[in-house]
Amino acid sequence: MAPALFSRLVTLASSLVLLSGLAVLWRHSLAAYIRTFARQSFLIVLAILLIAAQERDVRLCVVAALVLVLKVVLIPRVLHRVQRHVAADFEIHPYVNTPLSLVITGILTLLSYAVAAPVVSLADLPTRGGIPLALATVFVGLFIIISRRSALSQIIGFLILENGIALLAVLATFGVPLIVELGVFLDVLLGVLVMQVFVYRIRETFDTIDVDRMKDLRH
Amino acid sequence: MLLIALLACPLLAAGLAAPGILARASVARAGAALSGLAFLLSIVLAGRVLAGGVVSFGPEEFLRADGLSAVLLLVVTGVGFVALWFGEGGARPPAAGAEGGAEPGRRYHALAGLFLFTMLLAITVNNVGVMWVAIEATTIATAFLIGLHRSKAALEASWKYILIGSVGIALAFVGTVLAYFNFVQRVGGTPYALHWTVLSRVAVLLDPDVTRLAFVFVLVGYGTKAGLAPMHTWLPDAHSEAPAPISAMMSGSLLAVALYAILRFKVVVDACLGTAFTDRMLMLTALLTLAVAALLLTRQANYKRLLAYSSVEHMGLMCLGSALGTAGVIAALLHALSHAAAKSMTILLAGAIRDRYGTTSLASVRGLLRVMPWTGALFAAGILALLGLPPAGLFLSEMLLLRAGFTAGRTWVMGIVLTLLAMIFVAILTHLNRMLYGEPPEGTSRGDQPGRLLPLGLNLAVLIVLGLWIPGPLARLLGRAAEIFAP
Numbered sequence: 001m002a003p004a005l006f007s008r009l010v011t012l013a014s015s016l017v018l019l020s021g022l023a024v025l026w027r028h029s030l031a032a033y034i035r036t037f038a039r040q041s042f043l044i045v046l047a048i049l050l051i052a053a054q055e056r057d058v059r060l061c062v063v064a065a066l067v068l069v070l071k072v073v074l075i076p077r078v079l080h081r082v083q084r085h086v087a088a089d090f091e092i093h094p095y096v097n098t099p100l101s102l103v104i105t106g107i108l109t110l111l112s113y114a115v116a117a118p119v120v121s122l123a124d125l126p127t128r129g130g131i132p133l134a135l136a137t138v139f140v141g142l143f144i145i146i147s148r149r150s151a152l153s154q155i156i157g158f159l160i161l162e163n164g165i166a167l168l169a170v171l172a173t174f175g176v177p178l179i180v181e182l183g184v185f186l187d188v189l190l191g192v193l194v195m196q197v198f199v200y201r202i203r204e205t206f207d208t209i210d211v212d213r214m215k216d217l218r219h
Numbered sequence: 220m221l222l223i224a225l226l227a228c229p230l231l232a233a234g235l236a237a238p239g240i241l242a243r244a245s246v247a248r249a250g251a252a253l254s255g256l257a258f259l260l261s262i263v264l265a266g267r268v269l270a271g272g273v274v275s276f277g278p279e280e281f282l283r284a285d286g287l288s289a290v291l292l293l294v295v296t297g298v299g300f301v302a303l304w305f306g307e308g309g310a311r312p313p314a315a316g317a318e319g320g321a322e323p324g325r326r327y328h329a330l331a332g333l334f335l336f337t338m339l340l341a342i343t344v345n346n347v348g349v350m351w352v353a354i355e356a357t358t359i360a361t362a363f364l365i366g367l368h369r370s371k372a373a374l375e376a377s378w379k380y381i382l383i384g385s386v387g388i389a390l391a392f393v394g395t396v397l398a399y400f401n402f403v404q405r406v407g408g409t410p411y412a413l414h415w416t417v418l419s420r421v422a423v424l425l426d427p428d429v430t431r432l433a434f435v436f437v438l439v440g441y442g443t444k445a446g447l448a449p450m451h452t453w454l455p456d457a458h459s460e461a462p463a464p465i466s467a468m469m470s471g472s473l474l475a476v477a478l479y480a481i482l483r484f485k486v487v488v489d490a491c492l493g494t495a496f497t498d499r500m501l502m503l504t505a506l507l508t509l510a511v512a513a514l515l516l517t518r519q520a521n522y523k524r525l526l527a528y529s530s531v532e533h534m535g536l537m538c539l540g541s542a543l544g545t546a547g548v549i550a551a552l553l554h555a556l557s558h559a560a561a562k563s564m565t566i567l568l569a570g571a572i573r574d575r576y577g578t579t580s581l582a583s584v585r586g587l588l589r590v591m592p593w594t595g596a597l598f599a600a601g602i603l604a605l606l607g608l609p610p611a612g613l614f615l616s617e618m619l620l621l622r623a624g625f626t627a628g629r630t631w632v633m634g635i636v637l638t639l640l641a642m643i644f645v646a647i648l649t650h651l652n653r654m655l656y657g658e659p660p661e662g663t664s665r666g667d668q669p670g671r672l673l674p675l676g677l678n679l680a681v682l683i684v685l686g687l688w689i690p691g692p693l694a695r696l697l698g699r700a701a702e703i704f705a706p
Contacts, residue, residue: 118426118428118429118431119400119429119432121428122400122401122404122426122428123404124404138389138390138393142386145382145386154382158382158389161386162389165389165393165396168393168396172397173396173399176348176399176413177346177348177410177412179346179348180346180351180352180413183352184351184352186352187352187355190356190359191355191359194359195381195382198362198374198377201366201374202378205374215375216372216375217376217379217455
């Protein structure tokens with residue numbers, strides 16, 4: 001593939017990853033959040049495969065396969081089951097409304113261009129155009145966690161943040177060493193499994209998954 | 220081999236907790252015995268480090284313990300040993316019965332073993348990526364341990380803990396990725412690029428701007444786990460809701476392990492940028508942390524949270540020490556040792572106090588010295604040690620810290636620190652005074668079991684010895700650890 005085309009395709013894929021993270025902000029159903037996350041993960045699989053093909057890197061193909069199994073199939077399935085079980089489908093009024101959320105995330109995206117500037121200027125990689133977008137995805141994930149009230153949307157926010165980091169790692173370094181990559185996958189999987197148990201418990205105990213109801217502990 | 224044996228101890232303890240291997244009572248005993256063995260192995264390892272500098276294992280030093288690791292190993296295994304031994308002597312995890320079902324006692328011991336293992340791995344592995352994985356895994360291992368009570372408060376605490384912990388640590392991973400990226404761009408790809416030894420060797424070649432950015436992410440990320448302000452918000456909840464032995468391990472050792480991760484990166488960043496940048500960042504964080512602790516300690520109504528905020532305070536002091544050159548690092552590490560001894564003791568005793576009074580409210584605990592004379596006296600001793608009074612170890616380390624600060628010419632910073640420490644002193648002493656004296660609530664049974672307090676002898680011994688002088692071998696070990704930070 002011509003380097004210029006490759007570079008453009010990678011930037012396109014990264015923008016789509018960021019865009020699908022933003023989609024959570026205007027959707028209101030939790031099931032849609034989960035589908036959006038699965039779609040975003042699939043875009044990351046495509047981005048990794050694109051880089052793997054260009055660099056002829058078999059190791060990256062393994063990473064892509066792992067992301068596919070874990071984040072496109074397994075974790076969404078777990079989350080859909082949780083969502084059906086706790087019988088919650090609609091996001092409880094977020095702390096920040098949709099238009100304001102979009103403005104804030106716009107600012108966050110600009111901010112990540114500023115933050116990533118030294119990284120982009122150091123990189124002589126064809127993939128560097130996507131690096132600020134990956135960082136923006138991290139910030140959007142963070143914003144979702146802070147601004148949403150249901151425990152399930154906070155998990156989605158965490159996963160979007162995690163996706164942003166995965167994209168950053170593959171764009172900036174063509175993947176961290178495999179042993180670290182495997183450890184990260186294990187931690188994400190275990191983390192989500194532990195979080196889902198707590199969603200069940202919160203639902204059982206508080207009769208809702210609105211984390212705003214949990215405010216016994218102060219100071 | 221020594222390192223493998225050390226890491227195998229807690230794993231074996233976790234494995235033995237599986238149903239069908241041991242009776243439930245022996246599981247607890249095995250856990251305590253194995254953590255005791257790990258403590259002994261750490262002492263042997265510290266001796267080897269003194270003799271030879273570094274103990275390592277595997278290709279390209281996959282596992283590696285130098286002076287810094289050795290000090291942390293003593294902290295982690297020492298606290299683990301005392302906490303599990305004390306916990307075994309009767310104070311079963313409080314909610315064990317309430318949970319029912321799949322033998323929660325076993326699950327508790329399995330997770331406690333895994334928790335210990337992940338901390339030990341984090342401080343002995345050379346690869347900073349694997350170190351990240353291990354520290355992230357501590358969050359997962361402990362989340363269920365906090366939620367053991369299944370009360371509303373415990374649930375809220377564990378949700379905050381796992382969410383804030385996971386997010387914080389994810390940001391530390393961004394820092395790790397940036398460091399790796401920096402390395403690959405400037406030096407070229409090697410499978411060992413994330414090894415701390417390799418990173419610190421080539422640090423001079425790294426790009427300064429990206430290095431600076433990476434350190435900010437690392438500080439925010441691991442700082443969240445270390446309870447540094449303003450990312451400390453989960454800490455008082457999680458530490459006060461966890462069962463006492465786990466809370467002791469979290470306060471005494473996990474926080475120090477997270478700070479250790481920051482220190483490892485500091486060495487790399489300093490080699491690239493000089494020490495001014497990291498010192499300034501760490502000093503600002505430390506001052507903010509101390510200020511937050513001082514404000515919230517004065518208005519505290521719950522003694523377990525009081526101890527948690529005191530951990531925030533002491534992390535602030537350690538963070539401050541690490542910004543004050545090699546003398547400061549020595550003081551900070553000594554402080555970590557003494558704090559681990561004092562804090563784990565008071566937290567374990569606070570667990571016993573709660574079991575007796577049935578509440579964690581400061582207002583309801585009165586006449587402690589009459590209700591539980593031994594426990595009360597030891598608790599008071601622990602708190603006074605935490606306040607930095609002689610002859611406890613924290614007095615000596617705080618003096619060294621202040622001296623390092625004044626020698627480094629940070630007069631203003633040290634002035635603020637002294638003011639904040641005075642505020643904290645008054646606040647905690649007032650609370651302690653109310654707990655010890657007065658009329659105990661009606662119906663509180665009296666009496667004590669001094670025999671149960673035996674494990675805490677180790678803490679007392681450490682506190683008193685370190686308060687009087689620094690034994691030669693320890694001084695040399697601390698010197699070895701501080702060498703790493705010499706410019």
